[in-house]
Amino acid sequence: MSPADGVETGHTVGSDAYGTLCPQPSFEAYFSEILLCKNELNDTLNNLSHWMKDEHMEKNLVTQLDSVFIRKDPYGVVLIIAPWNYPIHLFLVPLIGAIAAGNCVIVKPSETTKNTERLVAEALPCYLDNDCFAVVTAGVEETTKLLENKFDYIFFTGSPSVGRIIMTAAAKHLTPVTLELGGKNPCYVSDNCEVQNVARRVAWGRFFNAGQTCVAPDYILCSVEMREKLMPALREAITEFYGSNPQESPDFARIVGDKQFRRIRTLLSSGRVAIGGQTDEQERYIAPTVLVDVQPSDPVMQEKILGPILPIVTAASMDEAINLINTRERPLIVYVFSSDKKVMNQVLEWTSRGGFCGNDTLMHMTLTSLPFGGIDSSLGKYHSKFTFDTFTHHRSCLHRSMALETTNALCYPPYTQQKLGLVCFASEVKRQGTCTLL
Numbered sequence: 247m248s249p250a251d252g253v254e255t256g257h258t259v260g261s262d263a264y265g266t267l268c269p270q271p272s273f274e275a276y277f278s279e280i281l282l283c284k285n286e287l288n289d290t291l292n293n294l295s296h297w298m299k300d301e302h303m304e305k306n307l308v309t310q311l312d313s314v315f316i317r318k319d320p321y322g323v324v325l326i327i328a329p330w331n332y333p334i335h336l337f338l339v340p341l342i343g344a345i346a347a348g349n350c351v352i353v354k355p356s357e358t359t360k361n362t363e364r365l366v367a368e369a370l371p372c373y374l375d376n377d378c379f380a381v382v383t384a385g386v387e388e389t390t391k392l393l394e395n396k397f398d399y400i401f402f403t404g405s406p407s408v409g410r411i412i413m414t415a416a417a418k419h420l421t422p423v424t425l426e427l428g429g430k431n432p433c434y435v436s437d438n439c440e441v442q443n444v445a446r447r448v449a450w451g452r453f454f455n456a457g458q459t460c461v462a463p464d465y466i467l468c469s470v471e472m473r474e475k476l477m478p479a480l481r482e483a484i485t486e487f488y489g490s491n492p493q494e495s496p497d498f499a500r501i502v503g504d505k506q507f508r509r510i511r512t513l514l515s516s517g518r519v520a521i522g523g524q525t526d527e528q529e530r531y532i533a534p535t536v537l538v539d540v541q542p543s544d545p546v547m548q549e550k551i552l553g554p555i556l557p558i559v560t561a562a563s564m565d566e567a568i569n570l571i572n573t574r575e576r577p578l579i580v581y582v583f584s585s586d587k588k589v590m591n592q593v594l595e596w597t598s599r600g601g602f603c604g605n606d607t608l609m610h611m612t613l614t615s616l617p618f619g620g621i622d623s624s625l626g627k628y629h630s631k632f633t634f635d636t637f638t639h640h641r642s643c644l645h646r647s648m649a650l651e652t653t654n655a656l657c658y659p660p661y662t663q664q665k666l667g668l669v670c671f672a673s674e675v676k677r678q679g680t681c682t683l684l
C-alpha cells in the first residue's frame with residue numbers, strides 16, 4: 247500500500263473500522279508502521295538468496311581437500327512478543343527475519359492495542375501457512391502459560407521488568423533470547439550549532455507519535471546559554487508543526503491508553519513547565535511540553551517517558567554532559583547536535599552504549615543497513631540482515647575427504663613428538679606481524 251492507496255494525512259479523533267479512537271496521524275502511522283516494514287521486507291527479499299547461501303570458510307593445511315562451510319539453519323519454533331507503541335512494526339520486523347530464516351513462528355501482539363491485536367489475529371492467518379505461523383492473543387496470565395512451553399528462540403520487545411520475566415522463563419529451557427527493552431536516550435546539544443534546525447529535529451523526534459517512541463530523545467543536555475536560545479526555537483518549532491493549539495492539530499497523536507495517560511501526566515510535575523503542559527483526559531491529550539529546571543533526580547528522569555514531554559537538564563560543559571550520560575541508565579541511542587566534528591567524535595568516543603545519531607533524531611531507523619539494539623537496554627540486535635542472523639543458527643560444517651588417510655594417521659596413537667610437530671605445523675594459526683604488548 248502507498249499513501250496514494252487511500253491513506254489520508256491527518257488523523258481524526260473519531261471512530262475507526264472497529265468503532266474506537268484512532269490516536270495516531272496517518273502520516274506517522276504510514277511512515278513508522280508501513281514504510282519501514284516494507285523497506286525491511288524488500289531488503290530481505292532482495293538479499294535473502296545471498297544471505298542464506300552456505301558460507302565457505304578458510305581452511306588449514308590439514309583440511310585442504312575438504313569442504314569447510316557455515317550452513318544457515320533455522321532455530322525451529324520462534325516466539326515473538328510485541329509491545330503497544332508501534333504495534334505492527336515491532337512484531338512484523340522480527341517476523342520478516344524469522345520467516346526468511348526458515349522458522350515457524352508464534353506471534354503475541356500487545357493486548358493494550360486491542361484493534362491492532364484483532365487485526366493481526368484476523369489478517370495474518372489469511373496470508374501465512376497456518377501450520378507454521380500462529381497468532382496468540384493473550385494477556386499476562388495466558389502469556390505466562392505460553393512461556394512454560396519450550397521454544398527454540400524467544401524475541402521480546404517491551405519493558406525491562408517484563409524482559410526479566412521472559413529471560414527467567416527462557417532460562418528454564420536454556421532458550422536463546424533477544425530482548426529489546428527500555429533505556430532513556432540523552433540528547434546533548436553543544437553550544438555551537440544551528441539552533442532553529444536543532445529545535446525542529448529534536449521536536450520532531452520527541453513529539454512524533456506523541457512521544458510514544460522508544461528511540462525518541464528523552465531529555466536534552468545543554469548549557470544554560472544554549473537552553474535560553476533553544477526555548478524560543480522549540481516554541482517556534484512546535485507552533486510551526488502543530489499550530490497555536492496542538493490539540494486541534496490533525497498531526498499530533500494521542501496517548502494510547504488511560505493508564506499511560508495518567509502515568510505521563512504525573513511526570514509533568516518535575517521541574518517547571520516552560521512550554522505546553524495542557525492535558526485533556528477525555529481525549530487522552532497531552533500537549534507537546536518542555537520542562538526546565540529539571541534535576542537528574544526528578545521523576546521524569548527516572549523512567550522512560552514514552553510521552554510528549556521534553557525535559558531540559560543543564561550541564562556546564564561537554565565533559566559534564568558525558569559524565570551524566572555515563573552515570574545513568576544505559577541508553578538505547580545517544581543523540582548529539584554540534585557543528586564541531588571534535589565534539590561529535592568525543593561524545594561518540596566516550597559513550598559506548600546503544601546506537602549513535604549525530605545532528606538528527608529517529609532518522610537512523612530508516613536505514614536497513616544498521617543494526618538496532620543497545621547494550622543492557624537490549625540483548626541482541628536486529629533489522630534486515632541482522633534479523634536474519636538473529637533467527638539463524640550458524641552451523642559450522644566440515645565435510646572431510648576420505649582420501650589421504652596417512653596424513654590423518656598423524657593424529658592417532660601411538661603419539662610421538664614427531665607427529666605432534668607435524669600436526670602443529672599443519673594446523674597451527676600463526677601470529678602475523680609483531681605484537682608490541684607481549
Ligand code: NAD
Pocket residue numbers: 327328329330331332336354355356357358384385386389390403404405406408409411426427428429460550578623624
Ligand atoms: P510490557 O513489557 O508491559 O509488555 C510487552 C509485552 O509483554 C506485551 O505483549 C505484554 O502482553 C507482555 N507481557 C506483559 N507482562 C507480561 C508478563 N508478566 N509475562 C509475560 N508477558 C508479559 O511493555 P509495553 O508497556 O507493552 O511497552 C512499553 C515498553 O516497551 C517500554 O518499556 C519501552 O521502552 C519498551 N520498548 C522498547 C523498544 C525497543 O526496541 N527497545 C521498542 C518499543 C518499546
